[in-house]
């Protein structure tokens with residue numbers, strides 16, 4: 323059979339993102355999304371590496387293999403495919419596509435970092451002195467990275483508003499999102515060896531959408547001096563489809579001018595800025611359109627930074643960009659910025675919102691230019707807020 327692809331599909335031959343799926347009565351395995359179908363690679367290519375519950379074994383095979391498989395899938399998609407290798411997207415269950423090894427979150431939007439600086443430290447300079455010298459990041463919690471569609475239970479914890487005399491324990495009252503792009507390491511690097519910045523496309527397999535759910539009241543009280551902890555670690559959602567870096571060549575753009583010039587290990591011959599447009603919907607209403615192209619530090623610079631001290635990296639490592647925010651208000655990728663700390667609520671379908679209420683749902687989507695003049699899609703990362711489970715004192 324031939325796989326049908328609707329005119330203007332964001333999942334045409336220029337995209338071919340990888341995911342993990344199962345159909346009734348079968349074990350999870352690797353597939354490629356083509357239009358509104360899923361191509362079962364274990365069947366189509368007859369290769370056991372795809373009969374796995376994550377992309378990790380395939381990603382670990384390395385760059386030359388990624389190129390070869392993409393070429394073979396492209397050929398299949400343009401011609402005849404065995405009937406039993408094709409499933410309708412509606413008939414399959416999508417799984418978390420990678421076995422997440424380590425998870426790191428950066429902070430690479432100058433607009434976001436400046437806005438958060440103004441909100442969290444109103445009496446100081448918006449950017450810390452280190453911010454334009456290195457991509458700032460923290461280690462997150464790999465075990466709580468969840469697939470899009472997973473419900474998010476409102477976290478509990480200690481919080482203390484500046485005007486309160488002492489902290490109290492209870493439900494998060496300022497639950498927020500962070501719209502981000504995440505990068506998946508395919509080929510790791512050994513302990514003691516930094517990854518060269520030019521090695522990025524041979525190390526990183528692809529990109530996903532990330533929602534870094536954030537409990538702002540818990541975060542504001544706990545983050546000094548060691549950074550985010552329980553305000554972030556309760557859940558991080560990722561999209562089901564990993565868009566290969568090989569599909570993002572058309573989306574490459576320069577990063578913004580970096581002044582001061584970074585140290586040599588962070589200098590790129592051709593910077594990996596990416597022209598990706600995100601959209602954030604709150605209960606079905608678009609509230610923001612964050613532009614990835616304005617991110618100050620590139621994903622190649624992030625990987626170089628993450629390993630410059632000799633820390634190893636592994637297949638399945640996920641590192642995210644940090645909140646993507648543009649210069650304009652309607653381009654802010656976190657609600658704390660969009661509503662300026664809750665002081666300027668937004669209209670969400672006739673209702674006023676500053677932070678997330680129980681039952682609210684957020685969906686983040688993204689598109690980028692693809693080869694051949696069309697656009698390619700990242701699918702979505704979606705999540706709904708469930709009420710807090712009984713708080714423990």
Ligand code: MN
Nearest residue numbers: 500534644645
């Ligand atoms: Mn974040």
